[in-house]
Amino acid sequence: MLIRFLYALTLTGLLVCSALARDKAHPRSSSSTRLGSASHLTNEAERNASYWIEKAQNTLSNKILQASQLSSERxxxxxxxxxxxxxxxxxxxxxxxxxxxxxxxxxxxxxxxxxxxxxxxxxxxxxxxxxxxxxxxxxxxxxxxxxxxxxxxxxxxxxxxxxxxxxxxxxxxxxxxxxxxxxxxxxxxxxxxxxxxxxxxxxxxxxxxxxxxxxxxxxxxxxxxxxxxxxxxxxxxxxxxxxxxxxxxxxxxxxxxxxxxxxxxxxxxxxxxxxxxxxxxxxxxxxxxxxxxxxxxxxxxxxxxxxxxxxxxxxxxxxxxxxxxxxxxxxxxxxxxxxxxxxxxxxxxxxxxxxxxxxxxxxxxxxxxxxxxxxxxxxxxxxxxxxxxxxxxxxxxxxxxxxxxxMTINGYPYRDQPITGLSNKLADDGLPFTILSYANGPGYYTAYNDKTGRSEITDDQTKDVNFEYPATVPLSSETHGGxxxxxxxxxxxxxxxxxxxxxxxxxxxxxxxxxxxxxxxx
The missing domain is CATH 3.40.720.10 (Alkaline Phosphatase, subunit A)
Known part of the structure; x- marks a missing residue:
């Protein structure tokens, strides 16, 4: 029990330090306007360190069992x-x-x-x-x-x-x-x-x-x-x-x-x-x-x-x-x-x-x-x-x-936000941005306007299945990644x-x- 407690305490400390460091490194993120209300976890058990420790123990047990079965593999x-x-x-x-x-x-x-x-x-x-x-x-x-x-x-x-x-x-x-x-x-x-x-x-x-x-x-x-x-x-x-x-x-x-x-x-x-x-x-x-x-x-x-x-x-x-x-x-x-x-x-x-x-x-x-x-x-x-x-x-x-x-996943969206929607914060230019985006492709024309710069994207647009997600570089067809x-x-x-x-x-x-x-x- 003592080992479990020390492990949980160390893990919690690391997470807190990480969060503080991130806020210090990105001060704008704390002052940007939020889009939508705060998120609520659907699984309350996740708030307890014991939930994650037990999950890890179950995973480890399965791996030990799998390893023991290898010798008889056909x-x-x-x-x-x-x-x-x-x-x-x-x-x-x-x-x-x-x-x-x-x-x-x-x-x-x-x-x-x-x-x-x-x-x-x-x-x-x-x-x-x-x-x-x-x-x-x-x-x-x-x-x-x-x-x-x-x-x-x-x-x-x-x-x-x-x-x-x-x-x-x-x-x-x-x-x-x-x-x-x-x-x-x-x-x-x-x-x-x-x-x-x-x-x-x-x-x-x-x-x-x-x-x-x-x-x-x-x-x-x-x-x-x-x-x-x-x-x-x-x-x-x-x-x-x-x-x-x-x-x-x-x-x-x-x-x-x-x-x-x-x-x-x-x-x-x-x-x-x-x-x-x-x-x-x-x-x-x-x-x-x-x-x-x-x-x-x-x-x-x-x-x-x-x-x-x-x-x-x-x-x-x-x-x-x-x-x-x-x-x-x-x-x-x-x-x-x-x-x-x-x-x-x-x-x-x-x-x-x-x-x-x-x-x-x-x-x-x-x-x-x-x-x-x-x-x-x-x-x-x-x-x-x-x-x-x-x-x-x-x-x-x-x-x-x-x-x-x-394609990448970016911003700091809440857990219950749809991955295909907008991030929960505005960018430095005061405009919303999508959680998913591409390095290149036809979505460039969704993201940018020749007259005004970056285009404003609405939540309703992202609900369209044919919505072209923003891209940084204009190409008629998005490329593979390496x-x-x-x-x-x-x-x-x-x-x-x-x-x-x-x-x-x-x-x-x-x-x-x-x-x-x-x-x-x-």
Whole structure:
């Protein structure tokens, strides 16, 4: 009891000193006009030091128990790899508040092991989703804008990009070679940079169809586009599940998809029909679906191959699904994840599933912070569902991001203030400011006025889901950040993911957990 008392007394003293030092360092903060009334804690127990000490003791007990179980750990049978595209640590923190309070946890924060990965490309300090896909799926760092090739290949290089000597194979191939099944789910186009890392090799992430290759002055015959690689090349055509958006890259410009939107191909091909024909020729039970209803009608217990293309381009933002009738037509990330697991788990040897919450990133590029956080919360729901559908005894779940963004959380808002609103104090210019802001992006035009300087932002503006959060530098699209990103792990060999390491180490650790590929039996 004496030790607990001394610990609590020391902690209290440190907090008081810290608060005094902060007020001294920032005297303006104590005199600025407050916005709104004082905040009240919803959990009165937090006022007692014993609350925090007991919480720490419970955490420590859990970690001791987890450590004691490591000696009997078995090889993983399955891996589900969740990628929150652009999901920075700030994004995760803000998502907690959107869920109700800063003390909340998104589902994967409850995982026992946490690490950090370094996200840079070979030629860039700040990465894109292409070079990072090669790293976290293939184990090799590459150049910006390239997928599934080593750093000898520069972006747009028509020749070296199609040299098989420069190809980097992904964990999907290692899984398939080991007799396991592989699949992918994304809210982006299935030919977009992150999912393409599972099966494609290309010098340019934008070569999703033949027309884009020709536009860059290359031969669409010599440089096979990403959609064709998915349908024709070994790793892609052997994926048991492919779900997301991107119908436009599978059909010709002269053909409309099921929703009346034209394709982007110029070679006359219908790759959806080609995919179905190849499966039928090989007597495989295959289904192609384009709507939520169609997905619900598929007998997943009997389906061997499932192709779901639910949008002409990217799938809708999850918040838009909830706010509109889209939810009656388009499946959510959670619903797609559930269907994928049901198809893949039929293989007694196990499986590898890649799941991408892609639109977290896309909303950040628009400085739509609220929409990005909504997609983060849905991403968390998909992970929780996956954990409930699987066993920690045989399934390793890894959650991470490819890169960060420039969004930050600032000011000193009260605990019960909405993270998407205004800070509780005015700035030195007498104007309010938002709790969330960006270093650059289209939100610059929200923040600044050519005539008067900084613009006044109202609370009502921040309640608009399409509100562009303020940015310091004007750019049509906000950029990625170069921060390290979190890696969360649960299941067999999850302890491997602790510490700080290269992003390219991730597939090596996953392969070791499965005991497959070049990292088996190490």
């Amino acid at each position: 090889v993983a049978k399955n891996i589900i790899f969740f990628l929150g595209d652009g999901m920075s640590v700030h994004t995760i923190t803000a998502a907690r508040n959107l869920m109700g309070d800063s003390a909340n946890q998104v589902s994967f924060e409850k995982f026992p092991y946490l690490g950090l990965s370094k996200t840079y490309c070979v030629d860039r300090q700040v990465a894109d989703s292409a070079c990072t896909a090669t790293a976290y799926l293939g184990g090799v760092k590459a150049n910006y804008g390239t997928i599934g090739v080593n750093a000898k290949v520069k972006r747009y290089d028509c020749t070296t990009g199609q040299n098989p000597d420069n190809f980097v194979e992904s964990i999907a191939k290692w899984v398939q070679d080991a007799g396991k099944d592989a699949g992918l789910v994304t809210t982006a186009r299935v030919t977009h940079a992150s999912p393409a890392g599972m099966y494609a090799h290309t010098a340019n992430r934008n070569w999703e169809n033949d027309a884009t290759i020709i536009e860059n002055g290359c031969s669409a015959k010599d440089n096979v586009d990403i959609a064709r690689q998915l349908v024709e090349w070994d790793v892609g055509k052997n994926l048991k599940v492919v779900m997301g958006g991107g119908r436009r890259h599978f059909i010709n410009t002269t053909v409309n998809d099921e929703e009346g939107l034209a394709g982007h191909r110029t070679d006359g091909r219908n790759l959806i029909q080609d995919w179905l024909k190849e499966k039928q020729t090989n007597n495989k039970q295959a289904a192609y679906v384009w709507s939520k209803k169609g997905l619900s009608l598929v007998d997943l217990d009997k389906t061997e191959y499932l192709l779901g293309l639910f949008a002409n381009s990217h799938c809708p933002y999850n918040g838009d699904l909830e706010r509109t009738n889209y939810k009656l037509v388009k499946p959510s990330l959670t619903e797609m994840t559930e269907a994928a697991i049901k198809v893949l788990r039929k293989n007694n040897n196990g499986y590898f599933l890649f799941v991408e919450g892609a639109r977290i990133d896309m909303a950040h590029h628009e400085t739509w912070a609220r929409i990005s956080l909504e997609d983060t919360v849905e991403f968390s729901r998909a992970i929780e569902l996956a954990r409930n559908m699987t066993s920690e005894e045989d399934t390793l779940i890894v959650v991470t991001s490819d890169h960060s963004h420039t 921060d390290d990103v979190g890696v969360f792990a649960s299941g067999p060999f999850a302890q491997y993911f602790s510490g700080n390491y290269e992003q390219s180490n991730i597939p090596a650790m996953m392969a070791r957990a499965l005991n497959i590929g070049p990292f088996a039996n190490i």
